[in-house]
Amino acid sequence: MKKAIALVVSTVIFCAALAGCGGSGNSQASPSQSGSQQETVASESGGNARVLQIGHVNPGKDNDQYHTLCTLFGEKLTALSGGAFEIDILSDSLLGGERDMMEGMKIGTVDMAIITNLYYGNFVQDFTVFDLPYIFANRDEAYSILDDGNIMDPLTDKLYNDCDVKFLAWGEGGFRHVVNTVRPINDIGDMRGLKIRVPENALYIDSFKAMGSNPTAVAFSETFTAVQQKTVDGLELPISSIYTGGYHEICNYLSLTGHFYSPIALNMARSVWESLSEEEQGWFLQAAKEAGAEQRVFVQEIESQFISEMEASGAQVSEISDKASFRNACESVYQSIKNQIGNDILDKIDAKLK
Numbered sequence: 205m206k207k208a209i210a211l212v213v214s215t216v217i218f219c220a221a222l223a224g225c226g227g228s229g230n231s232q233a234s235p236s237q238s239g240s241q242q243e244t245v246a247s248e249s250g251g252n253a254r255v256l257q258i259g260h261v262n263p264g265k266d267n268d269q270y271h272t273l274c275t276l277f278g279e280k281l282t283a284l285s286g287g288a289f290e291i292d293i294l295s296d297s298l299l300g301g302e303r304d305m306m307e308g309m310k311i312g313t314v315d316m317a318i319i320t321n322l323y324y325g326n327f328v329q330d331f332t333v334f335d336l337p338y339i340f341a342n343r344d345e346a347y348s349i350l351d352d353g354n355i356m357d358p359l360t361d362k363l364y365n366d367c368d369v370k371f372l373a374w375g376e377g378g379f380r381h382v383v384n385t386v387r388p389i390n391d392i393g394d395m396r397g398l399k400i401r402v403p404e405n406a407l408y409i410d411s412f413k414a415m416g417s418n419p420t421a422v423a424f425s426e427t428f429t430a431v432q433q434k435t436v437d438g439l440e441l442p443i444s445s446i447y448t449g450g451y452h453e454i455c456n457y458l459s460l461t462g463h464f465y466s467p468i469a470l471n472m473a474r475s476v477w478e479s480l481s482e483e484e485q486g487w488f489l490q491a492a493k494e495a496g497a498e499q500r501v502f503v504q505e506i507e508s509q510f511i512s513e514m515e516a517s518g519a520q521v522s523e524i525s526d527k528a529s530f531r532n533a534c535e536s537v538y539q540s541i542k543n544q545i546g547n548d549i550l551d552k553i554d555a556k557l558k
Contacts, residue, residue, distance in 0.1 A: 215266040246468045253282075253290040256476065258316035259305050261424055264295030268448040270318050270468060271295055273375040276495035277470055284487040293317075297425050303404075309473040310368045313342055316476070319369075320377055321467045322405050327369075328362050332541055333549050337411045340465045343376075343504070345557055350374050350467055355552050368474035372492035376503040377442050377466035382459045383451050384438025385431065388522045389459035392416065392529040401427050401439035408536065411463070412440075414534045431455065444503060447510035452519045458511075459522045463530060470496065 258277070262270035271293065278291030299305050301316055302323040308314030325332035328486070333339070338347040349355055360371040382389055384398060396416040402408040404421040408443050412419035430436045431454055438455055440463065446452060470492045477485065515521045524530070542550065 216420050243277045251499075253287055255290045255292050256301070256315040257292045257294055258318070258470075259294045259299030259314060260318035261302055262295060262445060264293065265446075265448050267506060268295075269376060269378065269442070269444040269499065269506075272497040272502055273468065273470065273495060276498050277491055277495045279486040280486060280494050281487060284491055285484070287542035289484075289487070299526075301424060306367065307498065309471060312473055312475040314473060316470070316472045318375070318468050319471050322403055322408065322464075324363065324469075325407065326405065327367050328359060330359050330362070330545055330549055332407050333400050333545070333553065335405075335407050336463055336538060336541060337463050337534040341552070343379075343500075346465045346467065347500070349553055349556060352556065354442070355549065355556070364474060370474055371471040371478040372470040372472060372489060375468045375470065375496045376500040376504055377468040378444055378507060379462040380440050380442050380461075380464040380466050381446070381517075382438060382440045383440075383446050383455040384457050384459075385434070385455050386437045386457070389461065390522055391526060392533055394459075399437045401430060401436040408464075408540070409459060410540065411534050414537055415463075415530060416533070428454070432478055437553070440464075443507045443510050447514060452514040452517060454519070456520060457522065458514060458519050459524065461524055462527065463531065477545060516535050 246292060257301035258274050260269045260270040260274060264271050266272070266275075267343065274291065274293045274295075281289050281291060299308060299317065302317070303318050303326065305314050306319060306323060308328060309317060321331055322335050325335060334346075334350070340349070363369050363371055381394075382398075382400065384400070386398060389398075392415060395412075398419045400412055400418045400419050401422045402412055402419045403424070409419045409421065420436050422436065427436075427439055427556060428449065429452070431439060431451065438457075439451065440461070441449070441451070446458065452458060472488065477488075480488065511521060538550075
């Protein structure tokens with residue numbers, strides 16, 4: 205049943221993919237239509253709860269950071285609402301890639317989704333600053349910026365007004381690292397010529413070019429096969445995604461480059477958000493905030509376990525002692541972003557971190 209629903213949803217999203225992110229909320233399903241459709245699903249299941257679907261691209265495993273965020277959110281929402289709401293999790297890109305789900309939330313075919321910040325940047329350019337290489341030295345720095353309403357509210361308001369996507373709360377994606385089949389990466393010179401899979405994102409592509417590699421954009425759903433078939437030499441992902449995706453089983457070398465920090469977020473279609481009462485909206489915000497906070501702790505605790513297990517299974521793990529050379533190589537990327545969006549957000553980040 206889920207696969208059939210996902211097939212229909214993917215078809216609708218594909219047809220709407222060129223619609224982009226602009227425009228008003230008039231193009232989406234009305235709140236009453238959206239709520240009616242969701243209640244029909246709940247009625248067919250034999251329960252009284254309103255069931256909302258949430259999609260993400262990662263495996264549906266209990267130790268996956270995306271799936272854990274969804275699970276925690278669903279549990280907390282059901283408890284806060286006294287069983288009035290339930291969450292149906294669709295993992296493994298069943299609702300499409302993250303760009304597809306962003307488009308789906310806009311037109312009302314996707315209720316909720318986990319979106320990685322890098323895909324926000326494709327729609328609201330100011331979000332790209334949080335993906336700049338080595339902008340955060342550690343998680344505490346990242347949290348201090350992402351949880352600052354003075355910095356974030358203008359961006360999430362734009363996401364809502366321009367893209368019809370309601371941001372609920374941040375979760376933890378983790379710092380991203382390189383895993384490959386060719387050689388260990390110990391310094392910036394070892395990046396030279398490696399064909400690394402990256403998302404279809406200009407900042408990611410430019411950053412890996414600046415570091416001397418040969419970045420290749422591949423859909424996430426096709427990446428495992430691309431590595432297996434030697435179409436690419438490797439890829440870059442957070443530790444949890446490398447482990448739950450099984451990439452350590454086909455790549456010999458894991459290098460802890462920590463080049464990007466990768467926050468993920470709980471999101472809802474504007475049409476669904478506006479169908480909720482003020483009290484119900486409060487439940488969703490509280491559940492999302494609590495789930496995000498707990499999931500951050502979960503990811504920090506499980507990453508070291510994953511690294512140990514990958515090393516035990518035969519992967520060679522390399523620490524990077526000189527990350528400054530990687531950061532310096534990417535100076536042109538910083539300048540490019542400043543040219544595109546100005547210095548305002550970067551100045552706020554610098555001021556806060558200092």
